[in-house]
Amino acid sequence: xxxxxxxxxxxxxxxxxxxxxxxxxxxxxxxxxxxxxxxxxxxxxxxxxxxxxxxxxxxxxxxxxxxxxxxxxxxxxxxxxxxxxxxxxxxxxxxxxxxxxxxxxxxxxxxxxxxxxxxxxxxxxxxxxxxxxxxxxxxxxxxxxxxxxxxxxxxxxxxxxxxxxxxxxxxxxxxxxxxxxxxxxxxxxxxxxxxxxxxxxxxxxxxxxxxxxxxxxxxxxxxxxxxxxxxxxxxxxxxxxxxxxxxxxxxxxxxxxxxxxxxxxxxxxxxxxxxxxxxxxxxxxxxxxxxxxxxxxxxxxxxxxxxxxxxxxxxxxxxxxxxxxxxxxxxxxxxxxxxxxxxxxxxxxxxxxxxxxxxxxxxxxxxxxxxxxxxxxxxxxxxxxxxxxxxxxxx
Numbered sequence: 187x188x189x190x191x192x193x194x195x196x197x198x199x200x201x202x203x204x205x206x207x208x209x210x211x212x213x214x215x216x217x218x219x220x221x222x223x224x225x226x227x228x229x230x231x232x233x234x235x236x237x238x239x240x241x242x243x244x245x246x247x248x249x250x251x252x253x254x255x256x257x258x259x260x261x262x263x264x265x266x267x268x269x270x271x272x273x274x275x276x277x278x279x280x281x282x283x284x285x286x287x288x289x290x291x292x293x294x295x296x297x298x299x300x301x302x303x304x305x306x307x308x309x310x311x312x313x314x315x316x317x318x319x320x321x322x323x324x325x326x327x328x329x330x331x332x333x334x335x336x337x338x339x340x341x342x343x344x345x346x347x348x349x350x351x352x353x354x355x356x357x358x359x360x361x362x363x364x365x366x367x368x369x370x371x372x373x374x375x376x377x378x379x380x381x382x383x384x385x386x387x388x389x390x391x392x393x394x395x396x397x398x399x400x401x402x403x404x405x406x407x408x409x410x411x412x413x414x415x416x417x418x419x420x421x422x423x424x425x426x427x428x429x430x431x432x433x434x435x436x437x438x439x440x441x442x443x444x445x446x447x448x449x450x451x452x453x454x455x456x457x458x459x460x461x462x463x464x465x466x467x468x469x470x471x472x473x474x475x476x477x478x479x480x481x482x483x484x485x486x487x488x489x490x491x492x493x494x495x496x497x498x499x500x501x502x503x504x505x506x507x508x509x510x511x512x513x514x515x516x517x518x519x520x521x522x523x524x525x526x527x528x529x530x531x532x533x534x535x536x537x538x539x540x541x542x543x544x545x546x547x548x549x550x551x552x553x554x555x556x557x558x559x560x561x562x563x564x565x566x567x568x569x570x571x572x573x574x575x576x577x578x579x580x581x
């Protein structure tokens with residue numbers, strides 16, 4: 187029977203891995219991710235989870251160990267954050283190119299210097315071109331459910347790609363909320379334990395894997411990775427619908443639309459703060475404003491067509507970035523602008539940067555950003571980029 191526990195997002199991630207019956211775990215501690223793998227280590231030690239837990243000296247080694255396990259056909263799991271994710275970068279690229287269905291939650295954290303352990307999305311977004319499918323969760327329940335769904339997606343024979351699940355540091359990772367833990371039999375029926383690789387490392391059937399490829403074939407391998415990412419769109423949608431039928435829980439598939447079908451202004455954001463954006467929308471709707479929110483649930487494959495369809499009635503799109511690409515601004519702002527380059531009538535798109543280094547993005551901030559959007563429309567201003575909540579001393 188399903189049970190409800192009041193747990194942190196980190197523990198929700200650990201339960202998601204346990205329910206998925208992962209067979210191999212390797213990780214290196216880093217705040218604020220450490221609790222995920224600590225809880226899994228406890229589960230392995232006390233017999234709750236039948237898996238091999240390998241301790242290593244770095245995040246680079248953790249993912250390297252997972253690569254070996256996944257290539258041998260094991261269902262594999264790791265987790266990291268921020269500088270650990272950056273240290274893994276070489277192996278992240280290798281994992282995708284090798285088409286290994288590893289699942290990895292990333293507790294999003296700002297980069298140093300100066301040192302910060304609080305949430306920012308730059309670390310996750312810097313990995314967007316590596317070939318991993320990338321989710322971003324809004325709440326602890328979605329963390330657990332998405333990890334289970336991620337294995338279904340990653341192991342699909344038309345996909346075979348690794349998956350990251352982003353979750354905001356402390357806002358989700360260390361905050362306790364009620365989370366329904368599905369029945370193990372339900373998850374077992376949802377996730378089969380079939381062989382998860384077309385080509386497995388097997389001493390009895392040796393193959394060459396990941397060796398030198400000359401220019402006459404390398405491009406074809408990259409095309410196949412590209413095609414797999416395109417295939418993932420429909421698989422993600424199908425998997426979300428299957429999970430809704432089994433549990434009644436649905437978070438959107440690629441995007442999560444909230445009151446956006448008739449919105450004059452649609453705000454696009456990611457992560458835990460989307461809940462405050464939705465509440466701001468409810469408040470403004472009660473005052474006569476026609477606002478809506480789109481939460482990007484999936485960042486890769488990028489939901490370009492889905493965004494265009496969901497915002498076709500919007501006069502203005504507001505993009506809230508909890509990240510920074512110095513020299514260009516918000517990463518999401520420019521990704522979203524690119525999604526509209528193929529249509530004749532392009533909407534107005536205005537960006538905000540806020541919440542860096544874990545600074546609070548309040549309900550009032552979202553209301554202010556929406557009202558700023560109406561000011562842009564009323565004054566016929568040229569859309570651009572603004573910073574919200576900067577200290578006045580640096581302005």
